[in-house]
Amino acid sequence: MSMTLVQVVVSGLLLGAVYALFSSGLTLIWGMMNVVNFAHGDFVMLGMYSAVMVWTALGGGPFAAVPIAAMMIATLGVASYFLLVRHIMKGPMLAQILGTFGLALFLRYAAFWTFGANFKTLPDTIVGGSFVLGGIRFEGSRVLAGVMGLAITLLLHLILTRTAIGSRMLAVSEDATAAQLMGIRPQRMQALAWAMAGAATGIAGALIANFFYTSPTVGETLAIVAFVTVSFGGFGSVLGALVAGLIIGVVESVSAYAIGPVYKDVVVYILFVLVLWFRPQGLMGKA
Amino acid sequence: MAGITRRTMAAATALVALGLAGNAAAQAPVKIGVVYPLSGNAASAGNYEKMAIEVGAEIVNDGNADLAKILPIAKGGGLAGLKGAKIQLVIADNQGTPAAGQNQTLRLITEEKVVAVIGAYQSGITLTASAIAERHGIPFVNPESVASNLTERGFKFFFRVTPVAADFAKAYSTFLKEQKAAGRKVDSIAIVHENTEYGNSVSSVIGEVFKTDGLNVTQKISYSANSTDVQPQVLQMKEKNPDVVIFISYTSDAILYTKTMKELNWKPAIMIADDAGFNDPAFVKSMAPLVEGLISRTSFAAGKPGSVAAICDALYKKKTNGDGLDDVSGRGLQGFLVLADAINRAGSTEPEKIRAALAATDLKKEAMVAGYDGVKFDAKGQNILASSIITQMRGGQYVPVWPKANATGEVALPYKGW
Helix, strand or coil: CHHHHHHHHHHHHHHHHHHHHHHHHHHHHHHHHCCCCCCHHHHHHHHHHHHHHHHHHHCCCHHHHHHHHHHHHHHHHHHHHHHHHHHHCCCCHHHHHHHHHHHHHHHHHHHHHHHCCCCECCCCCCCCCEEEECCEEEEHHHHHHHHHHHHHHHHHHHHHHHCHHHHHHHHHHHCHHHHHHCCCCHHHHHHHHHHHHHHHHHHHHHHHCCCCCECCCHHHHHHHHHHHHHHHHCCCCHHHHHHHHHHHHHHHHHHHHHCCHHHHHHHHHHHHHHHHHHCCCCCCCCC | CHHHHHHHHHHHHHHHHHHHHHHHHCCCCEEEEEEECCCCCCHHHHHHHHHHHHHHHHHHHHCCHHHHCCCHHHHCCCEHHHCCECEEEEEEECCCCHHHHHHHHHHHHHCCCCCEEEECCCHHHHHHHHHHHHHCCCCEEECCCCCHHHHHCCCCCEEECCCCHHHHHHHHHHHHHHHHHCCCCCCCEEEEEECCHHHHHHHHHHHHHHHHCCCCEEEEEEECCCCCCCHHHHHHHHHHCCCEEEEECCHHHHHHHHHHHHHCCCCCCEEEECCHHHHCHHHHHHHHHHCECCEEEECCCCCCCCCHHHHHHHHHHHHHCCCCCCHHHHHHHHHHHHHHHHHHHHCCCCHHHHHHHHHCCCEEHHHCCCCCCEECECCCCEECCCCCEEEEEECCEEEEEECHHHCCCCCCCCCCEC
16 A cells, blocks of 8 residues: 555656646746747647657657757747747737737647647657666656656756856846846847747657657647646746646645545645635745 | 431430330339538548448349348349339438538438438437437438437437447446356456546446446546546556456547556456547557457457358448448448338338338348347337447457457457557
8 A cells, every 4th residue: 555655656756747847948938028828738749749750750769859859849939939929029918828829729730730630659668668666666758757857947947047148038037128238138038038948848748758649639738737837836937847846746646546536636726726825926936 | 327317316215215114114212311420520430431321222222142142132123122112322411510410301301302311420410310300200210329318319210220338338248247257357347437428428337237237346437538647547456456447438548548557567357448549540550569458349340251241341342442341330331221121121111111110120130230139129219139249459450259250269368468
């Protein structure tokens, strides 16, 4: 019994690290420019398809898929910024919401058109099978995704808080006009934020594709988790997304195991509402 | 030149006159309305069914020597009971919506004057289309919709040929009891189902049937089909370690369960998946190596050479350029043959006589295209002899293994998985 519970908690932590991984791009965009990217789930979806394509077309494993997906989604992020986001940011809040929502629908149905509606999966031999450590079973592809999730969110956090480029990006997010007077080009910083967020999202997609199914609508399923994780952790806080991801992962796993899978979302959302009640800005969000 | 022309004219006139005379002597064709989704998101299934029904009409109109040995209706030359009247299909597109299904059925009945209607694939469309037929007193044969309420409306003109959830449950139950008799452990059974209409209704019917049959359901796990993670559920099963697991799942969740069971290295001795997700070609294509020995169900198996199913499968392949009959098209063709048989026995195109003939239908197992025990309707219009064939995953495809009459392979247990 207790061994199974430990296994459930470990699974939950790994799942949580993955949640953090694909939420970090969303929180970064929000933190940098107060834009909610509703197309985020579909960015993840395209990252997953990049990995599927690298595998089917080139026969490459995750080490080829991860950098390629990172580059492709980073490019997509920058293109979205210059072609769409830059313009709608001048409009009212509603225009921003509908703009990225429209982008989401466009990407989703473009994927239907290009890849078809069928579910695709990568063979689980790509990353290797599972191993047992201290009686707990670990699966290679999930461990890889979880560890990368931790590493990338921490790296993003360090870039934002400890480097000159991070300071410049934060300056732009706090007051673009003042930053411009200091010789920082806001558009360049914002494009960089979209590139970084895109790269993180692409990596997340490529890693998730190893143990999840890929389909044009998978972004919908994942986006809900990402939005909950980000608002739980505090919009704009990369570290908050990490902590929130881990909490949600463990709470989901344990409640699904102990109470029943249909109730796990209820437990997560009760917790979510409680957090927002006492801390409307999220666990680590700016007040 | 003029002479030749006059002679040709005379010959032509004579031919036309003969033709007219011939037509007058032959019976007017019997019009049957066919309502299927030929556009919309179920168009693929709908078009396959339409082709299956066309094969059925060709069998009756033109005959097939091999089939005629088993099916009297396949002798050729139309319906013997109506002095050789041919069947004319009037095909309509239900567009995948209940409203279009209703309108098209109304058009077929009032304008095309069809004597009976067959259709309409989706349960929701069968519901509206058959209501129109009932109001006009026109027989409606449904080959494939499984929603249980369809036969609970007290209709007199509605006949359903397909097995429903209770029949699948019965097939699983009989299969498991046979395994038990053969010495395999089936003492604890887990039912894992997605929590919308399909999963909830099928799982509760299976639960009831198993209870009355003395099979012990020890665990019921209900989950949402768009879950991001199913590890806790698999761990719950791993802990209780049931002998049998029955999945009622769609495609995405079927993939997650299959992968997660391998990750966590747990499998039951017998694993059953109720059609749906585990039978999706996309699932079979990528996941088959991880579910070797999985038990599932179908209503069609080509079976042994020379059987009605095998001959019809060959005819259908000719029509589609290679695609064989499957669970849906096989049931469609079966439904059509039931209707044609009834009209033939009625010896009339009067709806009331066709209804009476349908109600008196008694077709034997040997005459089946689908894997049923026969066709015989109860007072509600449900085929009480509808049954399912149990299949097993064998090297990338499902092979019929039970009942023996339809089997082309032996049941191999325990479940192998990956």
